[in-house]
Amino acid sequence: MRKRNPDHKVSIEDVARKAGVSITTVSRVINKFSSVKEDNRVRVQEAVRQLKFKPSVYAQRLATGKTNVIALIIPRYEGIFYSFYALELLRGIGTLCETLKLDLLLHLTDTQTPINLGGVGGIIFADIIGNRKQLESALAEGIPCVVINNYIENLEVSCVAVNNLQGATDAVDYLISLGHKRIAHISGDLVTQAASQRFEGYKAALRKKNIPLKDEYVIKTDYSRGQARQAAEKLLKLSQPPSAVFVSSDSMALEVISVASEFSKRIPQDLSIVGFDDNPMGLYGQVALTTVRQPLIKMAEEGVKVLNLLMSDKKKGISRIYLPCELVIRDSCTHPRG
16 A cells, blocks of 8 residues: 655545545535535545545635635825825725635726736725726626725715715814814815815815805815925915815825924914824824824725625625714814914
């Protein structure tokens, strides 16, 4: 009797040889096909037990036509791997994928290139910025899809989004409650739903209190710190500069604080600032930043949960989820002088 090399990895061929059946029969037993004769099933199961055979998960998925591979598609932008937003999404999605035994494939898209969808059981789209056709193509192929960070009502697709409108309104309401009326807004890239909704929240809060919207107090940027610097300089050089600024991201808000310091402005005595994100960096600057906490990890986890359910039951209905934001009050705001 030939002894098996202890370093030899047991294969499906070894099981077939031991059980005296074909490799196809072993595959059918492992993948629980009902069309296998009972005596063959027993022999294969006994061979698997004796040889301590562990089937390849990938091979099982190929055999059953099912896959636990999900793709995360993120529109590519400069500095993505230094982005608090992107890293939080990856942390939330990656952790839950591990828990649910899902394999994660990361795809950074330039929005135009077709996506290779082979072997993918489901897709999470992190926002839709110029790549709607990619989403529509995936849906047309019947692939379960979930969009996060974008609330979509004009497509039959599940989505999980943050209520940016509510978060921005709360932020500006807070500044108004302190007595501010000269409130500026440095927006993010308005091509994104998040930045657009934050701008709408800013306007809604002013409108609610009958505070006029001044064009010179609204500066639109691409979310970069460079443009935030330019925006802050422009605001502080106005003949009547704002007493408060609502900034569309914490990263930009920190740049505004730096510029204000260069202009000999004290935070918050001369200028109150509210950011958006709750980036930990906001705790360690010149002053602890008041901000709007958006539940990025929860949004990511909910997206994985919804997709996992869709993958297990493609007939499941569409889910559209809005997650609330939370105003986090720290040290960067106070009553206006005078």
